[in-house]
Amino acid sequence: MTADLQGAQNVRDGKRVTVNMVSDVVCPWCIVGYQRLQEAIKTLDNIEVDIKFHPFELNLNMPEEGxxxxxxxxxxxxxxxxxxxxxxxxxxxxxxxxxxxxxxxxxxxxQNTFKAHQLIHFAAENGLEEDMKLSLFNAYFTDGKDVNDLGVLVELAECVGLDKTEAEAVIKSEKYAQVVREEETLWMQRGIQSVPTFVIGNQGVAGAQEPATLAAFIAQAASQQ
Structure with missing residues (x-):
């Protein structure tokens, strides 16, 4: 750990690391993990971090009414x-x-989150993935909203800058249903069984780890580039 953190100080300018975060919007430890990741990023020098979100449903068989x-x-x-x-x-x-x-x-x-994950995928195609993800976290955990409700989802989509009509059409048509299912299956086949899981470089880091731990893994990934 200490060596990895020390390595962060020795990384050359221009290093960029992608953190793949597998998570669900009704997973409380996922938003805790995300916030800790943000704290970790603040401690890193000369390393740019890109966060890419990937879908995982805690409850694949959750009924529509929750x-x-x-x-x-x-x-x-x-x-x-x-x-x-x-x-x-x-x-x-x-x-x-x-x-x-x-x-x-x-x-x-x-709540069932399949619609929410489809909306996040749509947001990603419009460069608003992180905004959409955070909006859903806040809506569910802070505001107590139903993130499986079409009206709520469309409202949140509009608030982050997505076209309201297009967002509603995407959800109703299930345009991205198959691609979301395929991605969920892919990560499960890679051994992801719980969330949050951070994939940093060639390391899988499970759980809402402390900022220092996440920073160490990011620094290690940067040093191996």
Whole structure:
């Protein structure tokens, strides 16, 4: 770790590293991981970092109407209501440290994200991938919006600068459904089983790692170019 961080100081000007982030917009640790990545980037000298998002659905079979979040977490992971509350408290604290607000309520719902991932793909083709991703994170976790609702998605698309009519048509027609499914399958075939996972150079880094850890992996990837 120390050697890798030291390597960051020795990287020549002009180094550019792509960080591939496999994530879901209803994954709380994904936004924590993203925020920590931003903190890591701030510590790097002479390294440009490009972030590329890739789709992953925590719940491929989630029904259109979703499910109560607390019930879903307790059911999926076999934990108690108290443990679920403790997990939420940890997330709220982690978010506060990074300037992100988690507003969980008893009515919070786990939602189907297939439409959202198609919208992110459309945004990527228009150079607005990161804006769209962050807008969805904020809408779901901070504002408590249904990110599987067509009206909500179209509104968010317009807010980040996408054409409202075109965004609605893309979602309704499922224009990017196949390409999203293919990309999800590709990453699973590469061994991605949980998110967030950061692929940096030839290294896969699972979990919402601390900024220093992410910075070390980025510096290592830059030094190997």
């Amino acid at each position: 499910q109560n979040l607390r019930e879903h977490i307790m059911e999926k992971y076999g934990i108690s209501e108290q443990q679920s509350a403790q997990n939420r408290a940890r997330l709220v604290e982690a978010g506060e440290q990074l300037g992100f607000s988690f507003n969980f309520t008893d009515d919070s719902r786990m």
